[in-house]
Amino acid sequence: MRKCLQVLLCGSAAISGLAAASGAWAQADGPVQIDELIVTAQKRAENIQDVPAAITAISGAALQERGVASPVDLQFVVPSMQAGKLLGQTAITIRGVGLNQGSPGVAIHVDGVYQPRPSMGDLAQTDIERVEVLRGPQGTLYGRNANGGAINFITQAPSDQLEGYVLGSYATYNETRLQGVINAPFGDRVRSRLVIDRWDRDEGFVKNVLPNGQDVDKGQTLAARLRVQADLLENLTFDLGLTGLHGEGPTSYFTLYNVPTAGAQAVNPYLTGATVPLEPRRIAANDPIGAERDFASASGTFTWDLGDFQVKSITAYQRLADHEVRDDDSINVSAFPSERTARSRTVTQELNIGGQVGPVTAVVGAFYMRDSAFDQLHYDFPLGIFPLPAGSSLDHLSMRTMTKSKAVFGDATWNLTDRARIVAGIRFSEDKITQTQRTLLSFGPTPPFASCPLRTNDVAYKSTTPKIGAQFDVSDDSNVYATYSKGFKSGGWNLYACDNGFEPEKVTSYEAGWKNRLLDNTLIVNASVFYYDYTDLQLSQVVGLVRLIKNAPAAKVKGLEVEAVWKPEEHWTFNANASFLDAKFTEFSNIDSLDPALGTQNVKGHYLNNSPKVSSNVGVAYKTDPLNVGGRLTARADVSYRSKIYFREFNNAQDAQKAYTIVNAALIWDSPEEKYRVRLYATNLFGEDYLVQMDSSDNFGSRFVAWGSPRQVGLELKANF
Template sequence: MRVSGSPRAEFDINSPYAHPHVKSLDGISRTDDPLLQGVKVRVGGPGRTDPAPPKTSGRIVKGEAVQRSLRILMCASALTAPALLASPALAQTGGEGAEVAELVVTALKRESNLQDVPAAISAVGGPELEARGISQPSDLQFVVPSMQAGRLLGQTAITIRGVGLNQGAPGVAIHADGVYQPRPSMGDLTQIDVERVEVLRGPQGTLYGRNANGGVVNFISRAPGDTFEGYILGSYATYEDSRIQGVINVPVNDRIRVRLVADRWQRSEGFVKNVIPGGQDVDKGKSASARLRVQVDVTEDLTWDVAAYGLTASGPTSYFTLYNTPTPLSVSRNPYLANAIVPLKPRRNSANDLIAANREFGGASSTLTWELGEAQLKAISGYSRIADREDRDDDSINVSAFPAHRRERARTFTQELNLSGSLGPVEAVVGAFYMRDHKYEVLDYDFFLGIFPLPPNSDLFFETYKNLSKAYAVFGDVTFNLSDKARIIGGLRYSKDKQSVAQRNYLQFGNLAPRTITCPLQTNDVTFNSTTPRIGAQYDVSEDSNLFATYSKGFKVGGFNFSACNQQFRPEKVTSYEAGWKNRLLDGALTLNVAAFYYDYTDLQLNQTVGLTSLITNAAAARVKGVEVEGAWRPDRHWTVNANVSLLRAKFTDFRNVDSLAPARGAQDVAGNYLSNAPKTSINVGVAYRSDPILAGGPITARADLSYRSKIYFREFNDPLDAQDAYAILNAALIWDSPDGTYRVRAFATNLTGEDYIVRMGSSDNFGSRFVSWGAPRQIGLELRANF
């Protein structure tokens, strides 16, 4: 059962986070709560008939983390269950049925029931995001199968099924309200007032095109509604972590609706501590962001949705910590490294140079939706500007070996037109896409102490005056219904990507010395063409169960390395075979989905730092295969269980490369080694219990979320120091809602057992070490919310 107002809003009556007064159809029709005025109820069956669309050296976490987390989870349940179940209100209930919410998604560019889409998709609604405290993209890894995420040098990396980010373009495409975000850092700017997040796993080359080999993450913000409402939210957690957020929704008249959200966040105590007395702690900062969204019914059939948004952020967020002491070779080349202090405890550094980052971001989007009877025409436009200024200590130790300064400015315009509809047994979407992205970037290293083979007081500049990318694409995707139960799927996308890069690199030995050109100013042009098909079939075993199988291809653009001279890397290509089984069982109380997949990769793009340059290289070939099981269970109206398991085998099949930390080994054959960020096993389990009114007339929701990862490698050489051993993360929350739903109190704890785990890793032969970033430590906090 669902409650909906206009097609712009949808709520799950059975959710443990739903409004406490929403108990039944009758309860809704009689309510005088202003939050529910004008809300309509839609009852839909679960089928296609629904018309609605071991810790070593203090560095790596022990394998015992799983048992410890499970013991804590069971002990907490044992302690809290008797108190909750002893309540008279609870004693009178039990055995009442409930359904898992039927989510409507737009992942395939047309509204569909999540269970009907022939693809591996996870969707998380706004209420669940809020209850779990998911406030940034990296938190999604504890909800979505086969997903890994983490930040390094201020940039968030997302990988799905072992495929993801490099320093060029992302391998997982980010979209916000239908607008493509060309930089992975833009995914950090979308997590306020979100209606839902949709994560498509696997190559999405047909409908999404460039750089979606790993998958797609769609952030959909809450649209303006027909009711005057809003909320104010404030939170405080350990590490002096505070947030204040406000939303107001105003229906100006029958045709115009406005929604404004503003957010202010600050963490004053850094996660990463400096061991040098008086040294700068890092991984802290502050940000302020806002979004104004206006929706206008131009006519009964034409809607215009326009948004403007902006963010400013600052703080020492662009950092890393060293993971091993410098190698003898690096010390022999740069003797000052012998006296460096290299703390190896998690989240520790000895940096002595300034670490600071400032970001300014702004943009606007426009979506025109024209209903044409059995068809719908959309025009989606987006424009954004981003400016980053970073000062970094790129050695992270108490010697001024690599102070760095980075500046980047970029502006992007995108335009998409798509037409979707049905004609007889055919359902189709066709469209066209255009993008123009222009970027300027400079990176300046100050080698005060010198760096082999450069003398002291050397400066090295990498400068890209113009990095202009233009992308053009046309696409189509068709579903032909052979019968009420069987359908075939076909899609095709043709893309052309043009790049023009004007760059130069130079050295300077002292401020007054003339420049020594290492790469003269030059412009390099390249064009990439790709054709990415999708073919498949789907069969409804029953009204509540369907099978699907698809064949598809993906394409990730190549380009030129920023810190080299006219050095090109090739596009990455993938061929995917996938089969799935989707089920609604127990009268809708259980959803159970299974996906099996097999990928063949050619020219997989990887990062490697060699000498003074960071390069993107191509692995010859890789193979990924795995199985995912994802489910949600609502045994009654109190309990909700979400769980997923991913079994993954992601390995190189043909690749030779030189480890810059061990050059004496020569070119190593890494065929058979695991891809980075691709654990063999990952498990996410969440349990929530919502009581009847129990405290001051309001219900309490208790939830716990456990995430487990087996060993993860972060470099293709699979050395023991390249790995993070198995670990588990336990998050918990206790939520009280007032009887009328006006107030909410949420107490929460993240990483409750205080596990230390690596989320990203790189390496540099300059100081002969791996460098890493760590997951967030344990935080405990309180959040207050008032609705109006």
């Protein structure tokens, strides 16, 4: 923590120096109250301080000021959150619970629409009004696959003014962004908002050490979103949302973290002389790497205001198509170049009714999802791979995975007195999964044969996830709460194995919290403690030619979180949070495929993946008085610290990322009346090298990893009209 504090002090000193240099130091004009923040985390509008749950909400203005552009960036704002990409997929964990492989363990919604695939979580997240991050299992209101929590992106709704903005930016690594927004009303009843966003990075973060080798972690995306709101009746509104995205570039990759093991070299001798760069963000891939992604969604939301009650219907259709070519050994031998094609179509429908009857405020609803997915993974083995001879190939085909999910739910708050409340909820869910698959294998030049003949597997899961708790107002500005709740993440069938299933994972949570507005509403301090009984954790491991999701029987998670925002006067704003986790396996034995000679290892007492003992995020901002030349300056620094993080259950030294600190900084000039903005920024200011994800494969006897982004410096210009 010493390094973290030193960096924070340096950042504060830098901000003070900037303010002094502007000649804009002013006498404090007294305290400035922090505005109330209204959230819809419980599917009804509430002051965030009144919600008996651990929630972090960030406004769109704060996201822009801090340069938060994706869920990966949120980890440096939200307590207990870890995020990173590996092979083009975004993995998110909260309090040690989340995605390893398979379905997301943290549910992501955009304008109330559930995103069923991990890769959907960071698509087209632009022009955001606010983000709400709910920590802890959200089995009652959000249901399936919300064991770790839920992240809600709420985009900017159309207004009744003709307005908009144009934003352009340039950063090192030849990264550019051009974004335009226009908001246009059509008469008194119809409003529209269109956003178009173009992002391009020509220079890859990950360099290829081979002469004329292909650099990776770069690409381009073009995204657009149209929202149209219409007042059909005085109390009935329809909201149409259309989103599209096309992306391409070498984004599906990894780098090796150790040279191939002696065992892997013995059975595949061509690995012995391979070039294996171990420096951060270096690759020696000799086979092509590239990816194309197309995403489209359409949603329609009816909101019917009946006075004491509100009826809401959200209907959505989403389509995602991915095509990837990968160098799946990442080194200068053609051990197993691969190609993957995946497509999915998802229809969701939610209907909920919320309102108040006497002392009870409640919401009840129903949810339905129909998700159809196709996945094909093809491997070539030009050099052979033990025990296959040269020229062999392998095809995993999941011709159709059909998931049908339905649920009914209810959540209520009963006001016993003006100060005391009971909260309760329950959700009944059913998931039915049908998968049709086969595997084709060829030995050298021989025709392929079905090592897994065509077959269809069915499975169904039913779950009941309750919540019960109590809340008490200690004063008008302080309340305490305690809750008991459960979460459920669906099981299923492994895509790349024959007749191989895995069980659902479950979380039972006990949480208590304390929320406070202090010092005449200039200081907010919230704290929560929690304990999880976590069973059948879904973990993945590559064994031979197959990635398998398997269940770890049990784990315990204990933790403490503290969040604070302080605005002592109009110039200064401070925000901070800290998380202390004790997340360990309590029952699990497994074989490390990188060191099978050790046999089955009992990893009881080992730390869960992506669960640092200590993590903290601290930010400070100073806003000047109006300058002599016009406008105002805002200087901001954000510091994030993580203690050691393990990425594999064996907790070896090479399974870990040592403690690290990330510093982001920005200097912003806003013109009079805030018509123009210039933002100079730096991310990862001191160029820290840190891992964000890790996996392993016994095929080439190595861990493979993804690194966090290097230092970038950029300039952003924005004009409002």
